[in-house]
Amino acid sequence: MSVLTGVLGRRAGRHGPALALGILPIAFLLVLFVYPVLRLLLFSVENGSLAHFEKALTDGLYVQVLLATFEIAIVVAVICLLLGYPVAYLLATASPFWAGFGFALLLLPFWTSVLVRTYAWMIILGRNGIFNRTLLELGIVDQPLALLHNTTGVLIGMVHVLLPYMVFPIYSIMKRVDMQLLSAAEGLGASSAQAFRRIYLPLTLPGVFAGMTLVFIISLGFFITPALLGGGRVMMIGVQVERLVRQYLDWSLAAAVAVILLAVALGVAAFFRRVLKGDLTWT
Amino acid sequence: MVRPINALVSGLAFAAAAASMQAPASAQTQPAKPAQIVVNASGGAQAAALRKAFFEEYEKRFGVRVVxxxxxxxxxxxxxxxxxxxEWAxxxxxxxxxVRAQEMGLLEPIDAKIVDRSRFPANLQTRTHIYTRSAYSTVIGYRTDAFPEGKRPKSFADFWNVxxxxxxxxxxxxxxxxxEFALIADGVAPDKLYPIDVDRAFRKLDQIKKNVAVWWTTGAQSAQLLIDKEVVLGTAWNGRYYAAIQQGAPIAIEWNQGGIKESAFVIPKGAKDAHWGQQMLAVMSDAKLQAIYANIVTYPGLNLDATQYTDPKIAPHLPTHPDNLSKQWWQDVNWWxxxxxxVQDRWSRWVIAK
Incomplete structure (x- = not known):
């Protein structure tokens, strides 16, 4: 972008063309993002009353489902981090051929419909699914494991969908790390564990925070995967909002719940930005 | 002052319309034909059946594409x-x-001059804004390999008997x-279900809760659970189990105590293609076309003449077949x-509670 604006800037004025380039995206955001969000806010404070927020924050059902949603989103983000960080490291340090191969493996499911992948998990994880049958035949277990229609199933399905959102930001940061810094640290007497903890990890933290933020926020809105893999017992707030909007036409309460979700998402994003800028200490 | 050429054109149009529609055409000139109309429905296998039974005929009759x-x-x-x-016609x-949409004034009235429901059951003819397209039933289905002949669940008392x-x-x-199923299992007569004793129903549901492995969300899921042997006994919409049986799954349907209900088509208030929507409902009322639809997905139309065109092999699988109908109860939609x-809020609390 800066190269482009630089080239254009030399031709005609300093900011004019850059601004011209920005008009379309800005208009796009105003019309399709800012305006709908404002409308949503207006819906939630219908007649200037905060009653819908009061209901959303005091009704046991909504509080319980909101908390369950945050809990699942956090657990999914942490599992994605534990799986995604080593994957990103392998991709960042592999030869171009193996990196390409790894990306293909990561991206293929990414381009498949979430619904199809969710049904695929049902075939794999079920009581008589491929996984359990294999375990039973190998004599590893004598009862099928309960991997589906509970929180475990929901976590597996969501982590599968969201893992690329963790890997890509971490990978892009890792690619920029100067590996000679690690050699220098080890040359100065650091063990490889120390070099990782004090050099590599801090340098890749921006990618970790970006990935955590993305995965957490996308998780909050998850909907069909938990409904299908959770056996109906795992309810996320998206299901409630959908029901209020589509079936009961209580758009004000739905908007209030959505605004609360948005506020939490923004809060999490702001928190990670502050951590990143060093306003909060991190050791 | 009517110019001869206009009179000729409208006369031709009238003749063409009268010839193409069995229903008497109104004397007023028809609204302009759109290139296409949008018919919104549930999707899935049903979409293909709607096209084969009704949309193809509609496109042929009017030269209007159906999306x-x-x-x-x-x-x-x-x-x-x-x-x-x-967007929708x-x-x-x-x-x-x-019913809720009608109460909120979101629907166009059904034009009786276009949509001929004279061969529908009497209670359906008088619906002013709601066109009853079909009837479907929530029924018991089970794996025949889990419950051999002589040991098959035949009622909701059996369903509850683990x-x-x-x-x-x-x-x-x-x-x-x-x-409703819980009350029936608890001994309430099917004609005494409404008004529902909600507390009693939830108390009965408490007894079965831990044996319900899956509370399903989508129709596709409901049948797949039995196919995958994830469960051996369940409830679902009759057409879903029928489709699974057609694919060779060892599943049987028990019609006894099934909950039958109407499914509706409506025209949005102020739809620019409302007239052409009415024409779609007219096509959907055709007994022969209803039979084509029922033969594919086992959801019958409610034109009483449709039964004589329905494949005799399919008829016993329809919820409106006399043998099946007598075993089921009609949902009281007004109570819901x-x-x-x-009740939904209470259900959500109940279902996620440990």
Whole structure:
């Protein structure tokens, strides 16, 4: 972008063309993002009353489902981090051929419909699914494991969908790390564990925070995967909002719940930005 | 002052319209023909059946292309009508949503001059804004390899009896039907279900809860659970089990105590293609076309003449077949319109509670 604006800037004025380039995206955001969000806010404070927020924050059902949603989103983000960080490291340090191969493996499911992948998990994880049958035949277990229609199933399905959102930001940061810094640290007497903890990890933290933020926020809105893999017992707030909007036409309460979700998402994003800028200490 | 050429054109149009529609055409000139209309429905296998039975005929009759979309969505209907940006000429809705939509003034009245329901059951002819397209039933289905001949569940008392009929079960993740099933299992006569004793129904549901392995969300899921042997006994919409049986799954349907209900098509208030939506409902009322539809998905149309055109092999699989109809109970949609939201909240609390 800066190269482009630089080239254009030399031709005609300093900011004019850059601004011209920005008009379309800005208009796009105003019309399709800012305006709908404002409308949503207006819906939630219908007649200037905060009653819908009061209901959303005091009704046991909504509080319980909101908390369950945050809990699942956090657990999914942490599992994605534990799986995604080593994957990103392998991709960042592999030869171009193996990196390409790894990306293909990561991206293929990414381009498949979430619904199809969710049904695929049902075939794999079920009581008589491929996984359990294999375990039973190998004599590893004598009862099928309960991997589906509970929180475990929901976590597996969501982590599968969201893992690329963790890997890509971490990978892009890792690619920029100067590996000679690690050699220098080890040359100065650091063990490889120390070099990782004090050099590599801090340098890749921006990618970790970006990935955590993305995965957490996308998780909050998850909907069909938990409904299908959770056996109906795992309810996320998206299901409630959908029901209020589509079936009961209580758009004000739905908007209030959505605004609360948005506020939490923004809060999490702001928190990670502050951590990143060093306003909060991190050791 | 009518110019001869205009009179000729409208005369021709009238003749053509009269010839192409069995229903008497109104004397007024028809609104301009759009290039296409959008018919919104539930999607899935049903979309293909709607096309084969009704849309192909409609396109032939009027030269108007029919585009289908899904899913049925009361929220979207309300958004369309309130903003005046109405894409649909016709949309499917479940009865509860249709009644609510009518109460909120979101629907065009059905034009009796175009839509001929004279061969429908009397109680359906008088519906002013709701066109009853079909009837479907929530029924018991089970694996025939889990319950051999002579040991098959035949009622909701059996469904609740986990000693005599062991194995994981599935039911829809919704209070609708399930409260009624619970009351029937508890001994309430099917004609005494309404008004529903909600407390009693939930007390009975408590007894079965831990044996319900899956509370299903989508129709596709409901049948797949039995196919995958994830559960051995469940409830689902009759057409879903029928499709699985057609694919060779060892599943049987028990019609006894099934909950039968209407499914509705409606025309959004102010739809620019409302007239052509009415014509679609007219096509859907054709007994022969209804039979084509029923033969594919086992959801019957309600034109009484449709039965004589239905494949005799398919007829016993229809919820409206006399042998089946006598075993089922009709859902009281008005009770659900009035109490649905509160009961749904209570259901959500109940289902996620440990």
């Amino acid at each position: 289908d979309s899904s899913p049925a969505d009361l929220g979207k209907l309300r958004a369309m009508v309130t903003t005046g940006n109405i 016709v949309t499917e809705l479940n009865m509860e949503d249709a 000693q005599a009929f062991p194995g994981p079960r599935s039911m829809q993740n919704s209070p609708i039907d399930n409260l 319109v009035k109490n649905g939201k509160d």
